[in-house]
Amino acid sequence: MKIDTCGTSCPQPVLMTKKALETNPGSVEVIVDNNTSKTNVKKFLTSKGYSVEIETHDDISTIKGLK
DSSP, rough: EEEEOTOOTTHHHHHHHHHHHHOOOOEEEEEEEHHHHHHHHHHHHHHHTOEEEEEEEETTEEEEEEE
């Protein structure tokens, strides 16, 4: 599942990620456009037992959460 949170600020990216995982648990890919969101989504996914990989190009980061 891919979630584009660009243009939103925290806590919205974390809440969007949480809601998506509640309806469709499994691997997730979250796109963020600021460091605060990147850090907070990573912390959230890690706290839920996901392994996390982050790829950053310019100001856009893709956070992959793998179960």
